Amino acid sequence: GPGTESCVLVTRVLCSEPGARKGRVQQDARGRWLKAAILLLLLSAAAGGGLVAWNRLRSQDGIPEGGIPADGVTEGGIPADGVTEVLAHRSDHLQDKFVQVPCSEDYESHQRFAGCTPRKCGRGVTDAVITREEAERIRRIAERGLSLGGSDGGASILDLHSGALSLGKHFVNLYRYFGDKIQDIFTEDDFALYRDVRQRIQQRIAQVFGISSSAMYLTKPTFFSRMNSTGAKTTHDEYWHPHVDKVTYGSFDYTSLLYLSDYSKDFGGGRFVFMDADSNKTVEPRAGRVSFFTSGSENLHRVERVRWGTRFAITISFTCDPQHRIADPQLSWGDRSPAGGEEPGRKLPL
Ligand SMILES: O=C(O)CCC(=O)C(=O)O
Numbered sequence: 316g317p318g319t320e321s322c323v324l325v326t327r328v329l330c331s332e333p334g335a336r337k338g339r340v341q342q343d344a345r346g347r348w349l350k351a352a353i354l355l356l357l358l359s360a361a362a363g364g365g366l367v368a369w370n371r372l373r374s375q376d377g378i379p380e381g382g383i384p385a386d387g388v389t390e391g392g393i394p395a396d397g398v399t400e401v402l403a404h405r406s407d408h409l410q411d412k413f414v415q416v417p418c419s420e421d422y423e424s425h426q427r428f429a430g431c432t433p434r435k436c437g438r439g440v441t442d443a444v445i446t447r448e449e450a451e452r453i454r455r456i457a458e459r460g461l462s463l464g465g466s467d468g469g470a471s472i473l474d475l476h477s478g479a480l481s482l483g484k485h486f487v488n489l490y491r492y493f494g495d496k497i498q499d500i501f502t503e504d505d506f507a508l509y510r511d512v513r514q515r516i517q518q519r520i521a522q523v524f525g526i527s528s529s530a531m532y533l534t535k536p537t538f539f540s541r542m543n544s545t546g547a548k549t550t551h552d553e554y555w556h557p558h559v560d561k562v563t564y565g566s567f568d569y570t571s572l573l574y575l576s577d578y579s580k581d582f583g584g585g586r587f588v589f590m591d592a593d594s595n596k597t598v599e600p601r602a603g604r605v606s607f608f609t610s611g612s613e614n615l616h617r618v619e620r621v622r623w624g625t626r627f628a629i630t631i632s633f634t635c636d637p638q639h640r641i642a643d644p645q646l647s648w649g650d651r652s653p654a655g656g657e658e659p660g661r662k663l664p665l
């Protein structure tokens with residue numbers, strides 16, 4: 316739970332840099348104080364209005380009749396008052412929403428890469444790059460792959476690059492387990508669609524941030540996620556902790572998320588939240604919606620716990636550092652997968 320070492324999906328195995336973790340724990344601690352202060356303020360100011368706020372929160376969350384027990388007045392840290400703004404409603408069809416935020420200092424302590432390292436930071440959301448039909452096709456790929464495994468807890472991942480697949484409390488290597496039989500599960504078309512989608516998202520990011528698409532590279536981890544309301548069984552399942560992708564995953568410079576299901580239709584809870592000093596900004600997932608942002612601490616974020624239903628997404632991440640580049644996943648890897656291990660994020664030869 317909060318206060319313990321937090322991990323986001325695959326990150327525990329991937330990034331256990333002690334320095335990075337310490338920074339995050341300190342950040343978490345500050346966040347908790349802030350949350351406690353806000354909670355106290357809320358409780359004293361709105362003793363009578365609490366129930367109203369709670370009901371509003373429940374209806375926002377789309378909790379079905381009968382309800383599901385929740386953890387307090389603030390659903391997973393989102394205050395039930397005006398300090399939460401919606402950046403993207405599920406029902407919106409956004410062309411090219413972009414909000415610029417000042418870049419954090421994170422990039423100064425890293426090597427800079429011309430034509431790629433962010434000079435301008437921010438967040439974008441678009442429903443116009445990937446169609447709902449394409450998202451549906453990708454969701455079916457995710458469902459097919461994830462149905463072969465699945466975590467005992469609420470978060471399962473399938474890393475198409477390393478082949479890492481959640482299974483029980485651990486991971487297996489899909490490519491190694493299935494070898495050439497992988498061709499009965501995924502087709503060449505599936506990988507072609509992934510490549511195409513990755514390329515279009517990359518081009519949009521380059522365009523919006525004014526960088527060169529050819530100077531940014533796919534990096535790991537890049538993975539499908541499936542989340543539901545089952546309680547966490549290991550820290551791998553704890554996807555809801557606030558984090559900074561660049562700290563958590565190291566090589567990330569630009570993060571993108573392609574959503575494959577609809578908030579409040581397919582699942583409740585599970586909104587994406589940018590946690591700014593003054594307020595939270597939520598992105599409600601919608602099939603085909605691409606959310607993308609610079610990966611530094613200007614974009615501290617979290618995912619609300621999923622309360623009901625199943626949430627599918629894919630995280631596609633980019634680096635400016637050619638040394639952290641990975642190739643697009645391909646079918647022909649079969650049992651010669653580049654990972655060769657059962658944990659996601661083993662050091663991979665390119
Ligand atoms: O699925 C999401 O909306 C975000 C997941 C995330 O923050 C991450 O994988 O780092």
Ligand SMILES: [Fe+2]
Nearest residue numbers: 323558560616
């Ligand atoms: Fe993240």
